[in-house]
Amino acid sequence: MTDPVFSEQTLSRRTVFHGKVLTLEVQDVRLETGADGYREIIRHPGSVGVLAQRRDGRFVLVRQFRKPVESMVTEVVAGLVDSGEAHQEAAERELREETGYQALAWMPLGIIHASPGYTEETVEGFFAIIEDTPGRIDPDPDERIALVTLTEEQVSEAVVNGTITDGKTLAMWGKYLLRKSEAEALRRS
Numbered sequence: 274m275t276d277p278v279f280s281e282q283t284l285s286r287r288t289v290f291h292g293k294v295l296t297l298e299v300q301d302v303r304l305e306t307g308a309d310g311y312r313e314i315i316r317h318p319g320s321v322g323v324l325a326q327r328r329d330g331r332f333v334l335v336r337q338f339r340k341p342v343e344s345m346v347t348e349v350v351a352g353l354v355d356s357g358e359a360h361q362e363a364a365e366r367e368l369r370e371e372t373g374y375q376a377l378a379w380m381p382l383g384i385i386h387a388s389p390g391y392t393e394e395t396v397e398g399f400f401a402i403i404e405d406t407p408g409r410i411d412p413d414p415d416e417r418i419a420l421v422t423l424t425e426e427q428v429s430e431a432v433v434n435g436t437i438t439d440g441k442t443l444a445m446w447g448k449y450l451l452r453k454s455e456a457e458a459l460r461r462s
Contacts, residue, residue, distance in 0.1 A: 280305050281312075294318070294353065295392075317387075317394035321364040322441045323350040324382070324449055325374060325403045328460060332428050333403065334442070335371055336419045347421055347431065348439040351396070360397040371418050373407035378459045382448040385441055398445045400452075402460050 281302040290297040296316040303309055325333045339346045352367035354360060361379060368374055382398035412418050423431070431437040432446060449456060 281310065284309070313391060315392035315394070317392055318356070319354045319360075319394065320351055320387075320396050321354060321360050321367060322348075322385070322396045322398045322445055323364050323368050323376075323401050324398070324442075324445045325350060325368060325372065325376070325401045326456070326460060327374075327403055327405055327422075328377075329405065330460070331422045331424055333372055333374060333407075334421045334423065334428075334437075336421050337417060346439050347437050348442045349398075349445055351441060354397075361399065364397070364399045364401070368401060368403070369408070370411045370413070371416075372403075372420055373410040374403040375408070376401040376403055378402040378462065380452070380456060380459055382445055382452070385444045387440065396441045396444075398441070398448060400445075400449055400456050400459075 281304055284301040284303055286298055286300045288296055288298050294317070298314045298316055300312040300314060301309065302312055327333065333350075334347050335350055336345050336347050338344070350364075350368050350371045352363065352371070354363040358366075361381075364379075365376060368376060378401070380400040382400055385396040385398055387394035387396055407420075410418065428437070428446060432443060437443065437446075
């Protein structure tokens with residue numbers, strides 16, 4: 274299959290908002306057809322997500338209130354990558370802070386583009402085998418997190434019935450299922 278190659282030339286750009294986590298940039302663009310367009314782009318430092326599984330096979334997810342959707346959301350452990358921090362280092366930190374668990378083994382799941390229609394945010398996904406007993410959690414001061422421990426069947430059921438709707442969690446679950454034999458070998462080692 275041959276993919277068509279499209280491009281856009283940036284004619285101008287301006288920052289209209291700069292916040293703690295993100296920046297909103299507006300661009301005027303020209304398509305290869307000669308037509309002009311307008312783009313609103315959220316600049317984001319990037320994040321990590323961790324699909325964590327205990328040696329007993331149960332997955333540890335988090336539930337927290339997400340203001341943009343005004344509801345509790347079940348999702349993989351996730352957070353921002355700090356300036357100068359390696360992605361796996363950020364994943365280790367977030368896992369420890371949000372769940373109290375330490376990872377025994379890691380498997381990269383690859384990059385997920387959060388929503389490429391309006392943001393450059395990438396989520397670097399990881400699968401982690403974690404110890405059986407958590408330590409103390411240390412969430413950010415403005416975070417309230419509840420841990421959820423589910424079997425593989427329960428996670429799949431939550432995906433199918435719409436209980437789990439978070440995009441990064443759905444993508445990472447799909448990547449995990451495609452590499453399940455590797456993940457199971459990691460858990461047994």
